[in-house]
Amino acid sequence: MGEALARLRSAGDPYTPSSGNRGYRVVRYELELDYDVDRNALSGTARLTAVATEELTRFSLDLAALRVTRVQVDGVEAKRTHGSGKLTLTPRNTIADGAEFSVLVRYSGAPRPVRSPWGEIGWEELEDGVIVASQPCGASSWFPCNDHPSDKSSYRISVTASSAYTVVAPGELVSRVARASRTTWVYEQPEPMAAYLATVQIGRYQRLAVSARVATSTVPVVAHLPRDLTARFRHDFADQVDMLACFERAFGPYPFGSYGVVVTDDVLEIPLEAQGMSVFGRNHVDGVSGSERLIAHELAHQWFGNSLTIAAWRDIWLHEGFACYAEWLWSEESGAESADACARAHYAALRRAPQDLVVGDPGPADMFDDRVYKRGAIALHAVRRLLGDEAFFDLLRDWVASFRHSSVSTDDFIRTADRHAPAPVEPLLDAWLFQETLPPFPVG
Structure with missing residues (x-):
C-alpha cells in the first residue's frame, strides 16, 4: 500500500x-x-x-x-x-x-x-x-x-x-x-x-406515546417496547418528559424533532444512546424506577454527544462528564440528593480509586472508565462553584447554542467558559482534566 x-x-x-x-x-x-x-x-x-x-x-x-x-x-x-x-x-x-x-x-x-x-x-x-x-x-x-x-x-x-x-x-x-x-x-x-x-x-414492539406528569415540554416522546412491559414502563419512565423539560431549562432547547425510547426484549448490560433515541434492555424496566439515573444520562446525551459531538475520542469527557452531571441535576430537580451531594459522594469514591488517569486524554483502553464520567462531572461542578449558578447555566446554554450540531473539543469548551468567567478557567480545568492527582473538592 x-x-x-x-x-x-x-x-x-x-x-x-x-x-x-x-x-x-x-x-x-x-x-x-x-x-x-x-x-x-x-x-x-x-x-x-x-x-x-x-x-x-x-x-x-x-x-x-x-x-x-x-x-x-x-x-x-x-x-x-x-x-x-x-x-x-x-x-x-x-x-x-x-x-x-x-x-x-x-x-x-x-x-x-x-x-x-x-x-x-x-x-x-x-x-x-x-x-x-x-x-x-x-x-x-x-x-x-x-x-x-x-x-x-x-x-x-x-x-x-x-x-x-x-x-x-x-x-x-x-x-x-x-x-x-x-x-x-x-x-x-x-x-x-x-x-x-x-x-x-428491529423487534416485536408496541408503540407508546409518553405523556408528561407535570412539565410543559412540547417535544414528542415515543417508546417502542414489548407489550408485557407496558405497566412497568409507565411507572419507571413516568418522569421522562419532566426530565426533558428540566434539561431544556438547563441546556437550552432539545436539539432534535422528537425523542424515542426503545426497550429490547433482551437483557442489556448498559443502555445505549443513538441520535434522537435511547435503547434500554428489559432488565432496565423493573417497575421500581431502578434505572432512573440511566434514563437521565441517556437523555442528556442528545445535547452532549449527539448535537455536540467530539471531534476526537480523547475528549470523550465532553460526552460522558456532561451526561453524568445531568444525572445529578435531575436528582436535584426531582427532590432527591443535590448535585453537590452527588459530587461529594463520588469524590469520596474517586479518592479511594487509583489516581493514574488523565480524564482529558485517558487513552483508548480507559476511554469508558467510570473515572472519566465522574471526575469529568465534578470538573463541571468545580466550574459551577467558580462561576455561580446563574453564570454557569448561562455558560451551558451558550455552549449548546454556539456548537449546535457541530464538532467540539475541550479547547472549545474552555474558550466558551472564559466568556462567562471572572478569570480564565484553564488552570481549574487543567487540574481536573489533565493531571492525574485528584484536586481538592471544589468549594464556592
Missing part, C-alpha cells in the same frame, strides 16, 4: 487508528436495506454524497465483512478492493479538491458485530430482532461509511423487514408501506449525525 493511500485510510485518531478516512467529508447518506430476521440476511444499497477536502485519485470507506457487488462514483463504475475493514475505490476520473461527488455501493451478507478493544460493537442479533450499538467504531458492520465522530451527515434510512416486526431508526418516520408480508419503514434524519450514532432497532 502506498504511503499516500495509507494516510487516507485513517482519520488519524490514535484511539481508533483503523477507522475513519481522510480526503473527504460525507454530507448525506441514503441507505436502502432489506433484512430477513430469520436468516440474518442483509442486502443494502448505500448512496453517499461527499465533498473532497483534497484532490483524490483513490479514497476509502469503512465496511466490515459484507460482500460488495457494485460500486459507482459519480454514476460510473469504479475499481475497488475490499479487505481489513476498508473498501478502497479508484474512480475513473480524479476528484478535484472541493468537488462534490457521489458514491453508490451495493452489498449483502450476514451482518455481525465488529471486534474491537471495547468488545463486539455494531449490528447484533437479538433473540428475536436486531440491536445496533456502534460506539465508537462499529458502524462499518452494516453500511459503508466514514466511521469517525468528526464526520457528521444527514441520513435517510429505509429498512424493509417482515411486517411482524417494528423498525426504528433515527429521525422522523416519513413513510411506512406494507406489501404482502413485508413492510418498508423510511426515516429521515436532517440534523447532522456521526456514523456511530446511526442505528436500526
